[in-house]
Amino acid sequence: MLVPPPLSLYVHIPWCVQKCPYCDFNSHALKHEIPELDYIDALLEDLAIDLDRYQLADGSRALHSIFIGGGTPSLISAPEIGRLLAGIEARIPFSDKIEITMEANPGTVEAGRFQAYREVGVNRISIGVQSFQDDKLKRLGRIHGKGEAVRAAGLAQEAGLNSFNLDLMHGLPDQSVEDAMSDLRQAIALNPPHLSWYQLTIEPNTLFYSKPPTLPDDDDLWDIFEQGHVLLAEAGYQQYEISGYSKPGMQCQHNLNYWRFGDYLGIGCGAHGKVSFADGRITRTVKVKHPRGYLNPQKAYLDQETQVGDEERPFEFFMNRFRLLEACPKQDYVERTGLPLDSIQQPISWALDKQYLLDQGDHWQITEQGKLFLNDLLAAFVEEDQ
Template identity: 65%
Template sequence: MPPLSLYIHIPWCVQKCPYCDFNSHAIKEGIPEDAYVDALLHDLEQDLPLAGGRALQSIFIGGGTPSVFSAQSIARLLAGVRERIGFSDDIEITLEANPGTVEAAKFEGFAQGGVNRLSIGVQSLQKDKLNLLGRIHGPDEALKAAALAAQCGVRSFNLDLMHGLPNQRLEDALEDLKQAIACNPAHLSWYQLTIEPNTLFASKPPVLPDDDTLWAIQEAGHELLLAAGYRQYEISAYAKPGFEARHNLNYWRFGDYLGIGCGAHGKLTQEGGEILRTVKVRHPKGYLDPSRDFMDQLNKVEAEDLPFEYFMNRLRLFEDVPKAEFEARTGLPLAEAQVLLADAVKRGMMVETDSHWQVTEQGHRYLNQLLASFL
């Protein structure tokens, strides 16, 4: 059975950012923290039969902005989870946080409540770019939040940083990255802004850098991160050795995860090898309605869809892909993958040995084309 993680979704945030397509809701009349924590724990109880008695290797509390909850509520939530399911000895527990002053002041309370990793949504360290992104914090608050994260007692912290922002020049992007590196986070998520459907940016698209500028930013930023001691282990993630996000690694390695909270997704392998996908009720009002079930969708992943699902996740990583893992995680014979990958190997997008596959530099550059071969 694959390792098991838990994703917890807290959907509220102070305001909706124009680029955000996550299931998030701006706070209008307060947050029903106690009722929502109760609902999350009840949701978890209902999912436990799907977990197969496994202990959790990681927990990720995402959103929205989970740091709008009080430290007491997060502590009660984590204590309730521990009462219902086992924790591994070295469990990683991540909470996404806003760099705003009010949330940053809670960091020590989150750590005392069981959180051992913070992920801080900085996005940029330049005031004009933050304004364009609809962020409610300024550069000084972001830097202060990073300093507090380094001192509050968590094992490590991540900074989320975007590039390819409206009107961004190469020197702007590199200055953001230099300031983030100076904060000495163990992990940096550095990803390009994309315009997603059903967002404010989709209806009123900003002017983004051209392809040549985007490529120059990626190349120069990559070299800057390597020189600072970070290693790229995933398409948009860099970490110092030993500080890769274990929760995210479990996603990309096609591990299992419970998903609780509004709109949360789960993937769960059953004893007979069947793989289930779960989706919870999306809107807070429906999720908190005691007359409704938390489960919105429960579907079996069909065998013909498994190669695409496996490789769509696995090929985001820069590490080797063990052939034995493909068989173990999908239950499919190795021959099925070899037929699908033959053209990619022939085109130089992947290399193959007796024991593993490896995506080449060309394969990572044209990953979407590579993944299309599985459709």
């Protein structure tokens, strides 16, 4: 039987100072002042409608985590972030140890607000550093420099947050292996509890897609990954998902819930959500994407609502779960998909034969071989391939 998992909330703030050439997120360069009062009002109304639509208004499920992403959420003032968080808590209870993360740029104005954000309830900041080399930052379209990035990390340390994360990219245009290691050593020196270290990928509908830069070749990318993994391990960081590294006990709880096939409401422009019900339904939602449409009082916030069928659930579950390096409890599959274990007997047997998975009694563990051939492993759980 499907057991509703922990519940999180994602809040999307769609505005940025300027659009980065690699970014395919739903973000919009600022042309006018942010309508923050109206947008916070809309977010709270969006949430109230969702809570009523999905029978969550009775407070029977508390929020496990909140993630405020974008765009650049730190363009919103601290008082309005405080009003948002207070409004959310008035509508749905918070768990005792709720993690509330907000993304921020290292720019002087945004970083100067870290203390104020903590005072209104934010207890984790994720700082979009991307690189510590000014020439690379310029190529990426970032509006901060190395000095601001270093200063932002220091301000996060001083703000008394429970945790903070640095976002760092590798595989940048014309980046050498030593350039990448220099960035990583600088990040480690700032001692963040959490590091998101991920490779730049060129996505459709971006400037880099239409005008591709010269990126490191596969040999250099492999050297960067291998040498970087050693550096991070030596510094006490544990890899717990494909691009997530943390000090012991400092994993991002919001990310963990997402990859464990947990539930999350999504409010704000283009936000995605997933809600499970005790009667066996799993519903996915997408909100209206453009700020004009989202803020139009004549238009509903919900753009799409779909049901995840039984035939889709094995692939969706493992597509998320195998991003994590931890072992996967077999009972999680049963409780979070509502399907019996024998529904995946054939692909699991195939994966065990291929040594992509290990059977550890109550758990499955993805192997190094499985990580290398992850697409093949996941394809085994697509209905027509079984």
